Amino acid sequence: MHRMLEGIALVAFDLDGTLIDSVPDLAIAVDAALGELGLPAAGEARVRDWVGNGSRVLMERALINAPPLRSVAGTSPGAASSGGAVPVDAEEVDSTLLERAHAAFLAHYGRDPGAHTRLYPGARECLDALRARGLPLALVTNKPHAFIAPLLEGLGLAEHFALCLGGDSLPEKKPHPAPLQHVAAHFGVAPQACLMVGDSRHDIAAGRAAGFRTLAVPYGYNHGEPVRESGPDGVVESLAELV
Numbered sequence: 258m259h260r261m262l263e264g265i266a267l268v269a270f271d272l273d274g275t276l277i278d279s280v281p282d283l284a285i286a287v288d289a290a291l292g293e294l295g296l297p298a299a300g301e302a303r304v305r306d307w308v309g310n311g312s313r314v315l316m317e318r319a320l321i322n323a324p325p326l327r328s329v330a331g332t333s334p335g336a337a338s339s340g341g342a343v344p345v346d347a348e349e350v351d352s353t354l355l356e357r358a359h360a361a362f363l364a365h366y367g368r369d370p371g372a373h374t375r376l377y378p379g380a381r382e383c384l385d386a387l388r389a390r391g392l393p394l395a396l397v398t399n400k401p402h403a404f405i406a407p408l409l410e411g412l413g414l415a416e417h418f419a420l421c422l423g424g425d426s427l428p429e430k431k432p433h434p435a436p437l438q439h440v441a442a443h444f445g446v447a448p449q450a451c452l453m454v455g456d457s458r459h460d461i462a463a464g465r466a467a468g469f470r471t472l473a474v475p476y477g478y479n480h481g482e483p484v485r486e487s488g489p490d491g492v493v494e495s496l497a498e499l500v
C-alpha cells in the first residue's frame with residue numbers, strides 16, 4: 258500500500274485533469290460559445306490553462322482573452338492577450354455578455370460532454386482497487402453537477418463514488434474547504450483520515466484548509482504551473498502508483 262493511504266478511511270477525487278482528460282470537449286464547447294458571440298476560437302492549449310474554477314470562470318477567462326472583446330467591452334484596449342493563467346478577478350467582463358457566453362457553453366458542452374474525454378492511464382485501476390478495499394470514494398469537482406453523471410456513466414464509473422459534488426452543489430467551491438468538509442461530515446470520517454487527490458492548486462488548498470491529507474498528480478491542469486509548488490503531501494506520476 259502506498260504510504261499516502263496509511264490511516265486513510267476516505268478518498269476524495271478531483272475529476273478534470275485528475276481522472277479524466279476533458280479539455281478536448283471543454284475546448285470544443287468554449288470555442289462554439291465564443292463563435293456564437295462572433296468571437297474567435299480560443300483553442301485547446303489556452304483552454305487547458307483556464308480550467309479549474311468552474312464553467313463560469315472558464316468562460317470569463319475566455320472572454321477576457323478574446324482580443325476583440327477588449328475594445329468592445331472597453332477593457333484594457335490594445336493589451337494583447339497571451340492566454341495562460343489569468344487571475345479570476347483580473348478584469349471585469351460585462352455580466353450580460355458573460356451570462357450569454359456561459360449559457361452557450363453549458364448548452365454546447367451538455368450535448369455530449371464525454372465525446373472526446375478519456376480516463377488517464379492508471380485512473381480506472383486505482384478506483385477499482387480502492388473500491389475493492391471498501392474505502393468510501395467521493396468526487397469533488399468544480400464542474401457543474403449536471404455533467405458528472407453522464408461523464409461517469411460513459412466511462413463505466415457510475416457506481417464507484419458514494420458521493421459526488423459539483424462546483425454548484427454548495428455555495429462555495431474549491432479552493433474553499435466547504436465541499437471537502439461536507440464530504441468528511443457526510444461519511445463521519447475525521448478530516449485527518451481523509452485524502453484529497455487532485456491536479457491543481459485549488460485541490461491542494463481546499464484539502465489543506467479542510468484538514469485533509471493531499472496528493473497531487475502532475476499531468477493535469479494547473480494554470481500552466483507545476484502543482485508541486487502548492488506543497489501537496491505527496492505526488493504520484495500515475496494514480497496506479499497509489500494502489
Ligand SMILES: O=C(O)COP(=O)(O)O
Nearest residue numbers: 272273309310311398399
Ligand atoms: O470545471 C473545472 O473548472 C474543473 O473541474 P475540476 O475541479 O474537476 O478540476
Ligand SMILES: [Mg+2]
Nearest residue numbers: 271273274456
Ligand atoms: Mg482538476
